[in-house]
Amino acid sequence: MSEEYTLHVKEIHKSFGKTNVLRNVSLRVNKGESLGFLGPNGAGKTTLIRIILGLVRPDRGSIYLNGYSLRSNFKQAIKHVGAVVENPRFYEGLSAYKNLQLIHNLHPEVPVKRIGEALEMVGLSPRAEDKVGTFSLGMKQRLGLARALFTQPTIVFLDEPLNGLDPQGMMETRKMICNLQKEQGISFFITSHLLSEIEQVCDNIAVIKEGEIIRQGSLEKLLERNYEIVDVHTDDMAQTVPVLRQAGFVQHITVKKDHATVEIDCGGSVELNRHLVNKNIPVRYIVPRKTTLEQLFVELTQGGGETGEGPD
Numbered sequence: 001m002s003e004e005y006t007l008h009v010k011e012i013h014k015s016f017g018k019t020n021v022l023r024n025v026s027l028r029v030n031k032g033e034s035l036g037f038l039g040p041n042g043a044g045k046t047t048l049i050r051i052i053l054g055l056v057r058p059d060r061g062s063i064y065l066n067g068y069s070l071r072s073n074f075k076q077a078i079k080h081v082g083a084v085v086e087n088p089r090f091y092e093g094l095s096a097y098k099n100l101q102l103i104h105n106l107h108p109e110v111p112v113k114r115i116g117e118a119l120e121m122v123g124l125s126p127r128a129e130d131k132v133g134t135f136s137l138g139m140k141q142r143l144g145l146a147r148a149l150f151t152q153p154t155i156v157f158l159d160e161p162l163n164g165l166d167p168q169g170m171m172e173t174r175k176m177i178c179n180l181q182k183e184q185g186i187s188f189f190i191t192s193h194l195l196s197e198i199e200q201v202c203d204n205i206a207v208i209k210e211g212e213i214i215r216q217g218s219l220e221k222l223l224e225r226n227y228e229i230v231d232v233h234t235d236d237m238a239q240t241v242p243v244l245r246q247a248g249f250v251q252h253i254t255v256k257k258d259h260a261t262v263e264i265d266c267g268g269s270v271e272l273n274r275h276l277v278n279k280n281i282p283v284r285y286i287v288p289r290k291t292t293l294e295q296l297f298v299e300l301t302q303g304g305g306e307t308g309e310g311p312d
């Protein structure tokens, strides 16, 4: 048993023919935490999700959901698991409520009032009686989430939940995920190519490349650096750049039209400012840059340098 985790994936291997699609994949999701599962196209994300949902058999390894083994106790393991696949489908001629009633028919053990609760959780109560055919893509995504929430899941799998949504729809979905996580303690397992959105929703990330997990951990820790990147803006960049290049504590410099992006030791911006002022450089401002998940992802999956052509 792996009681302490909502999801525990242990040493999963999977091949299709001669192609090794997943190699020794292990992952953990704690109660109420959310995991951003990232990887380039074809890395094995969907295959792993399908294995976790019991749709594909792994060659080796085990999956535990809420402490129950998927292999030896499938019914219990899958009981409190929800999933929304890309572009969920519904009976367009039926209302939102009626669509969920069909799900209730499959799960008669769940009280019928859960239909109303699930619609409420995703903000669709006012449209419960409207035909799904009249819904926007964002509303259909929300209805997909309501369907996933129907069985009172402890974990919900979202495969590209933001695909096709406009900025407003993305913001609403993000808010909803955060609220469900905070207020209901539901864990989310999310794949998305929109890394800035993942960054705002997930506590932890796992990065998969060519079927292997190459990094896993808290987002905060993974984005920690033992150096700082700052943008230096001055009134005279032509004079500034050689001074920066000669400063021993500047590790890397990328020059742009109106500023230079420099890599310095942590806390080195005071020294940098003093150095420039001593050289009579009219400093306008020095702005610290946060490492983004996008930069980290590119570094990990493409093996690129820390700054490459510059972080812009």
Ligand SMILES: Nc1ncnc2c1ncn2[C@@H]1O[C@H](COP(=O)(O)OP(=O)(O)OP(=O)(O)O)[C@@H](O)[C@H]1O
Pocket: 016, 021, 039, 040, 041, 042, 043, 044, 045, 046, 047, 048
């Ligand atoms: N049923 C299958 N039979 C043969 N090969 C498969 C099968 N399913 C997936 N694959 C292969 O496994 C690899 C991983 O595919 P998968 O769909 O899991 O990747 P992914 O990370 O989800 O990609 P994407 O981000 O593009 O959706 C790919 O090379 C794919 O062609």
